[in-house]
Amino acid sequence: MLKILFHLVGAIQFFYGCYYDYNYVIVPPSPKSPSTFGGKFKYLTYLNAMLQTLYFTIALLNDLIGSEDVTPSEKPLIRRIKDAIFSALAFPISLFVGITFWGIYAVDRELILPKMLDAVFPAWLNHVMHTNILLFTFVELASSFRMYPPRKRGLSILTTFMLAYVVWVHVIYFKSGTWVYPILAVLSWPLRIIFYIFSLMLVFGFYTLGETLNKSIWTKEVEITVKSEKKKAK
Template sequence: MQDYIYFRIFGYAVTIIMHVSNIYFMAKAIKKEHYDDPVLKAYSNLQVRYFTCWTFGLQIIYAVIGLICDFSTLRNRNNKNYKLPKHLRGFRDTLFAAIIWPSTFLVFTVFWSLFLYNRDLILPISIDKVLTPISNHVIHTAIVPVVLWEVLFRPRIEPKSHRRYLAHSVFHLFVYLLVLTYTYIERGIWIYPILTNAYGTIYFPIICAVMLFIKIFSYFMQWTLNSIIHGQNVNKKTN
């Protein structure tokens, strides 16, 4: 188990390098002439309001926290009584279990399902001028191996009650939906074309409900996977 720490450190380093490098290349790809295209202009100005950007941004933050935790553990490996500070450990566990894991699979599932069905519903083709296929896969595909690596090399005890984690996860999605609504009120646009098409119809609340379902389903999926890999499903703790 102790050997896992080196695999995690490697994973955190790769995650940070991959995402930070990709952010640099995505920013560099946007030229002044692209602002003549209203779609590209909106994409550039509103990048921080895309759920995908929230997700890989949180993966970077989590990787930094993971490095802090694991290096602290290594520095104190000769102290058998050493434990990470309770609040740091709790924040790390909550951020991954409640936010990052379910958000990652929400992004992956929704994006690729819509992209393969009709890409104009999620990513207009004009955005290809500033978003290369490599960058696209980094932010929509490579995010999955990042979280799978964490589950593989960080055994966790499943909480006896999932209410607190689920509350954080649902609240995270609720806040994002508020951001989308605020953007519509402020700019008069939905940043995702599918929402533009669905707004004012029964499909709009259905889309929100499907997003919530995917998030909750993904949340529980991590514990099943954790128990399969590490066999800890019978050893639960009170959350």
């Protein structure tokens, strides 16, 4: 029952965060941001909040109609989707968004969330998008067992998502003449490339961290499931 309630609260709060941001957070035009091309969908924070909404909704449905058995003979499709989304996307991207946001914010908030936006981007929404994603992700990791996909497959999904987003950022730049994030405007092209590579390595590290923590917290369940799958494959 507590797990159902947790997933319900997660789905509702991230959905409402996306809804409020999309409908009520209107950034006033300025010389630094003359174009609205891409709308809210140009921000990784917003895309991640949508991803969290999707994940917690699927997790809730899995609670109601799926299975949490550690060695199910046939895991239902919704359970497999749930495990894959959390492992390859929801966990590493949440850590990337939350940690990089607050890290850059601590150095110079004008590079990530200019003070002028405080009037339209409320503090509670900032914490839903950048703080709660970390809290809910770690609670989810500790409270629900999942089998990580083979590392090659998981990293392939994550890499595809991150590279697609980098391409999207550049489409926006070439269409509008402005960068999605002010920090990109102060970097030269060589430094931007280094920044992208560093970001990719960082999110890979977060994937590995999630995989390692999952094995540490759910050691017995992982061993039982691996043995069961090996027997099934014979």
